[in-house]
Amino acid sequence: MDWILFLYKFVFLIVIFLITLVVAMYSTYGERKVAAFMQDRRGPNRAGPFGLLQPLADGVKMFMKEEIIPTTANRMLFILGPSIAMTTAMLTGVVIPWGGTITIGGREFSMQIADLNIGILYVFAMVSIGVYGIMIGGWASNNKYALLGSIRAASQMISYELAMGMSIIALILTTGSLSLHDIVEQQQGWHWNIIYQPIGFLVFIICALAETNRAPFDLPECETELIGGYHTEYSSMKLGFYLFAEYINMFISSAVMATLYFGGYNVPLIDQLGLSQNTVTLLGSLFFFIKILVLIFVFMWIRWTLPRFRYDQLMNLGWKKLMPLAIFNILATGTYYYFTAFN
């Protein structure tokens, strides 16, 4: 057993978890600020300078609230629901390459917790299990609105996962690997996959919005029809977990998008600056986080621009527009590689 590697992975895992939580925490703040700015308001600015302590205040509020479990609810599943949502949201970050390799004391360490050779499939698996969190929570509440919300969430996520998978297949045709590390390494410099797969990216970002249950696809939790959807019966930190899981999902899907389509931790033209390996790695990680934050901003920007879909429109878009588009994309990519790569 390599104890140094084990220790490094352990510390790195905790750091990544902490970063994920902090980013998710401040996404709630960012969301409210972006919403306010786009509506010509100021947003939270009372707690601390510029309202920066607002997430802490929200967290304290969530913990202090009364914890209610309805008498007709299934107690075990009711608690299991938010736990699954939170756990699966946290687990996805494991396969994302947060940076290149860093050299400490003559040893090379990878800034990725686990370089699975089927990294993309792992992400998809985790996202699929995330649906269970919502479904179990909605069902265990024993409330018609919660059940309706969770059914909507389940059918929506399953429908959009198909189109998402199709867009990924086209991407894999170009990269030839399922490992996220390899995919990033192939996007050196300006060879970002968005240039080669614009349609795939379009399908992917729309599906990512739907997968994370965000506007304009936030039907599972629409307040106006379903009084909150699957988390209607939830209170206190269990509700907090659901809301928090949504922001973690947003962060992770931004990270996945940055990895798959925007070159991950690659910085264009950084090789020509003549920096040391460690500096390049750290700069790359920084650049990766900037890409993620920009994508999170785009998520919020879309939320505060577009109105919510009607349910039939949602299904129409998923099955009748995105699916054919993704299949066409696979065909076009396949045809292109058939006539170029194998001749």
Added chain:
Amino acid sequence: MQTLTNRSKVVSNKKMTFGEWIYLPAIFKGMSITLKHFFKKKATINYPEEQREFSPVYRGQHVLKRDEQGRERCTACGLCAVACPAEAITMLAAERKPGEEHLYREEKYAAKYEINMLRCIFCGDCEEACPKEAIFLTDRIVEAKYQRKPFVYGKDILVEPVDADKRIDVTKRQTQNVLKFKQNKRFAHNR
């Protein structure tokens, strides 16, 4: 037909063009609009630190004025209570004793004068009814409280302080037109 504004659009159910059908141009247009608003000047202000200027005729918390020598002007005639559409004002009259001439301007005064701020609709009829220029509405805001009881304001809150520098300024509401109007009491009282 002549339209009222030039912004009206003719609605039709024509078949969408390809550009409209894919919705993306419309989405980008909408997103550019929201981004423009992102950098715009904010419509709101940081309230307790910054405050907007009040209108000169703003009707806020009442004040019971004293005259130049610091004597209460109110004679407890009850015209304000009669004029009050919300029945928010109650008072109790008392006779001025010898030696109290420095406290009350006339022989009769209000021993108790209460306005229920929860009932008050801040219409300003009390001010209009007052023949003694005693009650005015000011640009002060009635404070929020957790209980109902403290909203019944007594003389301790309503009467202005004696000190000349702590007097409440009502010159904005006591213009020449108002004074002229008040001289002809017929308009205000016999309604």
